[in-house]
Amino acid sequence: MTPPGSGQPPRYVRCPVCADEFVWPEDPFISLYDEMNDRYEVDDLSKLPPAKAINRLRKGYRKCPNPSRDTAAHYLPATYADYRNPLVIGLVGAPISGKTHLLTAMIRQVYLNGLSRYGVTATALDFQRHKHFHDQFIVPLERGEALPGTGTGLIEAADILLLRGPGGLRPVTFFDVAGEDLESIAPRANRFLIATNAVIFVHAPEDPLETGQSSTATENRAFQMALGQLPDSRLPVAIAVTKSDRLRHAPPADHWLHRGDEHDLNAARMHAESRDVYAYLQHSGAGASSRPFDEFTRCTLHFVSASGADAVPNPDDPTKNHYPRGFRSIRVLEPLVSILAMTGVITGAEAEKVGLP
Ligand SMILES: Nc1nc2c(ncn2[C@@H]2O[C@H](COP(=O)(O)OP(=O)(O)OP(=O)(O)O)[C@@H](O)[C@H]2O)c(=O)[nH]1
Ligand SMILES: [Mg+2]
Ligand SMILES: [Zn+2]
Structure with a gap:
């Protein structure tokens, strides 16, 4: 004050x-x-x-x-x-592509000190918002429950954290809205993109959407609508191919999933993974989901899994799905670590190279 x-x-x-x-x-x-x-x-x-x-x-x-x-x-x-330079990270992806599960798994690991290996610690900046996010999302996922779809018209920040790292103190706000809103042409639906200064594009293999189309179809409407509203090609972005557990037996995803979580920042390794994910998207007929890579100057691509397996109906409550062996996230911090390196929260020679060709 x-x-x-x-x-x-x-x-x-x-x-x-x-x-x-x-x-x-x-x-x-x-x-x-x-x-x-x-x-x-x-x-x-x-x-x-x-x-x-x-x-x-x-x-x-x-x-x-x-x-x-x-x-x-x-x-x-x-x-x-x-705090100067607040960071606002938006998640963009088709309905049911796995945005909410990915964000929950990611923020959970951040609170479990998952960024300390990069010299970054996190606390809640908005305690009220964080309590809600913790109780409504993190706790159910830890209990092995599948999370419900995000309600349309809910254009609210999911959580606001304060990151303390070598680059100083940075508030980080995360946005996770319904895929249906992201695909909408209503101007208010994706207004949050105006304040967004980094984006995690989320693509899932094999999901039949409400249209009956698979999200690997040649069009990715949510990505396309967002790209139309993000005119600055210098915006740091990452593409996360989530639900990669479904690809765990197929190259090239198997190699990256077997590595598990990383323990250091290595721009060359991120570049190699980006190249593999890009090739996967082209070969699986999902070239439209690699467009952010073509449109932004700094972009990395990642294979991640929020839950480690598919949810199945819960025998105790057939109206809900659950993960019978609990949820086990794989590599969910990688897209965030990349964004933090590209925005100067994580500093150093490796960070400066992340996402560059
Ligand atoms: N196998 C597998 N399934 C997942 C994973 N993450 C999410 N799912 C499933 O995908 C479905 C959709 O996940 P959500 O996180 O709600 O997707 P969303 O993109 O937030 O959906 P909207 O809010 O409707 O836009 C749920 O049935 C989850 O169980 C994952 O990592 N692996
Ligand atoms: Mg959601
Ligand atoms: Zn306001």
Whole structure:
């Protein structure tokens, strides 16, 4: 919080939720979330001694003014504007391609300190949002339950983390919306792409979509719609071929899946995997899903599996699917590590080479 009249220049922030840009309010009135009554209450920090005010600020929120008035009321962490270069990562892919499972498996590993080998640690920046994500997504997946499809019209950030790495402190917001919304031509449906500064494109082998077509068909409508809205070819992107457990006996995916999770950053290895995934997409008739590689200057491709196996109907509750042997994610951090290297969160000579031809 900058004290009023301090002579500090105004801080401009682009809200990761509604994509509006506005001058960050510097007044001492923040909001605290009251969990019991499920509402936000205004708190006046000017009445508190400085140490307590800072502590309260860390737990507090500010309501986004949403100047274009196009989104339901939403709140951002009160410290959001304290960090420069916030990162907003969007997941893009067809319906049922596996975005939500992949994001959940990925964020779970980040919270389990999976990025520490790259010198990066993570904490929740938006505690309220993280609690919801943890309870609704991470816990059920850890119990071996398959997650439900994402509701349409839910254009909200999934989680906002604070990463601390050699490149400094960076808030990272993740977006995961319904594949149906990503394919929609309604202008509001994929507005979050305006604020997005890195994308993970998600492709799944063999899924019959509602159209009866397989997602390996020559068109990838979700990718195509997003590409139309992402005009800056310098945006760092990754393509994740998820559900690769279904390819585990076939080259070239078998080689990469057998490696399991990686323990270091190696640009040449990422380049070799990218080349293999690219070849796989061409040979399986899914060339349309490799288009991000052709359109962006920095792009890596990855074989990943969020769950390690297909979900099957749960005999105790046939309305739900589950993973009878539990879920076991494979290589899910790789697309994120690549994005973090390309955006300067992970630094060093290897990081600088990631995603370049
Ligand atoms: N075999 C296998 N199945 C997976 C994997 N990840 C997801 N699935 C299955 O794929 C289906 C869709 O997964 P979701 O994560 O909900 O897909 P989504 O892209 O978020 O779907 P929408 O929210 O509808 O756009 C579910 O039935 C999952 O069980 C995986 O890594 N391996
Ligand atoms: Mg989903
Ligand atoms: Zn907003």
